[in-house]
Amino acid sequence: EAQVTQNPRYLITVTGKKLTVTCSQNMNHEYMSWYRQDPGLGLRQIYYSMNVEVTDKGDVPEGYKVSRKEKRNFPLILESPSPNQTSLYFCASRSSWSYNSPLHFGNGTRLTVT
Amino acid sequence: AQKITQTQPGMFVQEKEAVTLDCTYDTSDPSYGLFWYKQPSSGEMIFLIYQGSYDQQNATEGRYSLNFQKARKSANLVISASQLGDSAMYFCAMREPTASGTYKYIFGTGTRLKVLA
Numbered sequence: 001e002a003q004v005t006q007n008p009r010y011l012i013t014v015t016g017k018k019l020t021v022t023c024s025q026n027m028n029h030e031y032m033s034w035y036r037q038d039p040g041l042g043l044r045q046i047y048y049s050m051n052v053e054v055t056d057k058g059d060v061p062e063g064y065k066v067s068r069k070e071k072r073n074f075p076l077i078l079e080s081p082s083p084n085q086t087s088l089y090f091c092a093s094r095s096s097w098s099y100n101s102p103l104h105f106g107n108g109t110r111l112t113v114t
Numbered sequence: 115a116q117k118i119t120q121t122q123p124g125m126f127v128q129e130k131e132a133v134t135l136d137c138t139y140d141t142s143d144p145s146y147g148l149f150w151y152k153q154p155s156s157g158e159m160i161f162l163i164y165q166g167s168y169d170q171q172n173a174t175e176g177r178y179s180l181n182f183q184k185a186r187k188s189a190n191l192v193i194s195a196s197q198l199g200d201s202a203m204y205f206c207a208m209r210e211p212t213a214s215g216t217y218k219y220i221f222g223t224g225t226r227l228k229v230l231a
Binding site: 033035040041042043044045048050056058059088090092099100102103104105107108 | 118158218219220224
C-alpha cells in the first residue's frame with residue numbers, strides 16, 4: 001500500500017531533550033516536506049526537500065532540523081524542544097513528475113513539550 | 115498579507131444540501147496550483163481536488179467541484195448533496211514557485227463544516 005509513515009503518533013517530552021520524528025514514504029517521491037498544524041493557524045511549512053541532499057527552509061524553520069540522506073526518509077529533528085513547539089506535525093510527499101499530483105500526508109505526530 | 119484566506123471559521127449545512135467553502139489566494143506568479151484537503155476528526159489529511167492556474171475548466175471530482183475565478187483570485191470548494199460524513203475541517207492550499215526554482219505549499223486556516231441531519 002502506498003503510504004507515508006510517521007513515527008511516533010504521540011510524543012510527550014520535556015524541554016531541551018533532543019527528539020527525532022521519523023518519516024518514510026514508499027512511493028519513490030522526490031518531494032518531501034514537514035508541516036505543523038496549530039489551532040487558528042492552519043498548516044505551516046517547516047522544511048521541504050526536492051530530492052536527496054536538497055533541503056530548504058519553509059515558513060517556520062526555527063528550532064528544527066532535517067536531513068535527506070535517502071529518497072524515502074525525511075526525519076524531523078528538534079535539537080532542544082521548547083513548549084512553543086507543542087503541535088501536530090505532518091510529513092508529506094509528492095511526485096515531481098506530474099504538475100497536478102497532490103501531497104500525500106502521513107497520519108500526523110502529536111507532540112507535547114512540557 | 116495572507117497568501118491563502120479562508121474567511122469562514124465554521125459552517126453548518128443541512129444534509130443533502132449543497133455548500134460552498136470560500137478560499138481566496140494571493141500570488142503574483144502566473145503558474146500555481148490550488149488544492150483542497152479534508153481533515154476529519156481522526157486527523158488525517160485527505161486530498162479532494164486540484165485546480166491548476168492554466169486550467170480552462172473548473173475541476174470536478176464526484177460531489178466536489180471547484181469554482182475557480184482567476185480574476186477574483188478565488189477557488190471556492192462546492193460540495194453537493196452533503197452527507198454526515200462530510201463533517202470535517204477543510205483546508206485550501208496553494209503551491210507556488212519560489213525564487214530559487216523550487217516550490218512551496220501554503221495552507222489556509224481552515225473551515226470547519228458541520229453537516230446536520
